[in-house]
Amino acid sequence: MSEKTPKLRAALDGVPTYKPGKPAAAGGPVAYKLSSNENPYPPLPGVLETAVAAAGAFNRYPDMACTGLMAELSERFGVPAEHLATGTGSVGVAQQLIQATAGPGDEVIYAWRSFEAYPIITQVSGATSVQVPLDDNEVHDLDAMLAAVTERTRLIFVCNPNNPTGTVVRRAELERFLDAVPSDVLIVLDEAYREFIRDADVPDGIELYRDRPNVCVLRTFSKAYGLAGLRVGFAVAHEPVAAALRKTAVPFGVSQLAQDAAVASLRSEDALLERVDALVAERTRVAKTLTDQGWTVPESQANFVWLRLGERTVDFARACEQAGAVVRPFPGEGVRVSIGETAGNDIFLQTAEAFRKEL
Numbered sequence: 001m002s003e004k005t006p007k008l009r010a011a012l013d014g015v016p017t018y019k020p021g022k023p024a025a026a027g028g029p030v031a032y033k034l035s036s037n038e039n040p041y042p043p044l045p046g047v048l049e050t051a052v053a054a055a056g057a058f059n060r061y062p063d064m065a066c067t068g069l070m071a072e073l074s075e076r077f078g079v080p081a082e083h084l085a086t087g088t089g090s091v092g093v094a095q096q097l098i099q100a101t102a103g104p105g106d107e108v109i110y111a112w113r114s115f116e117a118y119p120i121i122t123q124v125s126g127a128t129s130v131q132v133p134l135d136d137n138e139v140h141d142l143d144a145m146l147a148a149v150t151e152r153t154r155l156i157f158v159c160n161p162n163n164p165t166g167t168v169v170r171r172a173e174l175e176r177f178l179d180a181v182p183s184d185v186l187i188v189l190d191e192a193y194r195e196f197i198r199d200a201d202v203p204d205g206i207e208l209y210r211d212r213p214n215v216c217v218l219r220t221f222s223k224a225y226g227l228a229g230l231r232v233g234f235a236v237a238h239e240p241v242a243a244a245l246r247k248t249a250v251p252f253g254v255s256q257l258a259q260d261a262a263v264a265s266l267r268s269e270d271a272l273l274e275r276v277d278a279l280v281a282e283r284t285r286v287a288k289t290l291t292d293q294g295w296t297v298p299e300s301q302a303n304f305v306w307l308r309l310g311e312r313t314v315d316f317a318r319a320c321e322q323a324g325a326v327v328r329p330f331p332g333e334g335v336r337v338s339i340g341e342t343a344g345n346d347i348f349l350q351t352a353e354a355f356r357k358e359l
C-alpha cells in the first residue's frame, strides 16, 4: 500500500476551528448554558407542532427553492423574492457569499474581534483575511476599515450588533461608510441579532440595501426566532448577488422542518417578539447590575454582554461554571455571556460580584 495520503488544499493549513459554546454538563452541577447566544425559551407550541408534522415526511427531499419561505419573507420584508437566498443558518449563507466573491489573492475585511466564523470561511475559500481592530470602545472602526480597502478587496463584513461585544454602528457613520466603499466591493451587514436592537439610531439594513446594489443583509432564524437547531438563515441582496448565492448553496441544504418552522415562526412573530422584549429587559437588568458592581460594560444591543477580563478571562469562566453557568471565554480577551434564563443570569451576576471584589 502506498504511504501517500490524499492531497488537501494548502489553504486549509492552520484554519482555526470553530469553537461551539460549551454545553451545560448533563447531570453535573452546571445548569445554564450562556455560551452560544441561543434563545433560552423552548419552541412555541404552534411552531413545534408544525415541525413535528413536517418530520412525518422526512423520507422526502425538501423543497429546494424554499418556495413557501421565500414568499413569506418577501411579503414580511417587502422585498422581491429574487432578492432572497436561504442557507443552512446565516453562517451557511455567509460562506456562500465568500464562495461567490473571493478566492486566492482576494481580501475579505472584517472587524476583530468579531464573529469567529469569518476567519474560518475566508481562509477555507483561499482568500486573505484583513482584520481591523475594534476601537477603544469595542466598536467597529469604520474609518480604518475603509482605509483597509484595496484593489484586492472583494467583501467586507459589518457585524451589527457585533458578536461578541454587542456594540453597534449607527446610521450616519454606516451610511457614510457604505457610500465611500467602491461599488464593486460587496458589503455584508450581518444582522443576526437585529431583533434585539432598541437604539433607534441603528439603521435597518434592509432599508439600506434597497438603493445600494453592493449591500447584502444577513438575517437568521437562530436567535430571536429560536430555531438555532434547525439551521435556517437568509440574505437579502440585489439580483446578481442573490443569484450567485443560489448557485453556491448546498442543494437541499435547508430541511423541510426548518422551512416550515421558519414560516410558522414568521406567522407567530408577535409571540416571539414578546419573548425578545423580555430578553431585552433582562439584558438591561444584567448590564445595570454589572455597572453597579463597578464593571465597565460596553452597551449591548444583542442578547449577550461582554466583559473584557484580559488575563482573568479563563479564571472567570471557570468560576461561572463552578457556580452553574457556562459562559464563552475568549482567552486573554474577555467573556461573552448570553442572556438566558433569569436564574442563570443571576448565577453569572453573583459570580461577577464576587470576582469584582477580588480585583
Ligand SMILES: Cc1ncc(COP(=O)(O)O)c(C=O)c1O
Binding pocket: 036, 037, 088, 089, 090, 091, 092, 115, 159, 162, 163, 190, 192, 219, 220, 221, 222, 228, 231, 232, 233
Ligand atoms: C454575528 C453572527 N452571524 C451569524 C451567526 C450564525 O448564526 P446561524 O448560522 O445560526 O444563523 C452568528 C451565530 O452566532 C453570529 O453571531
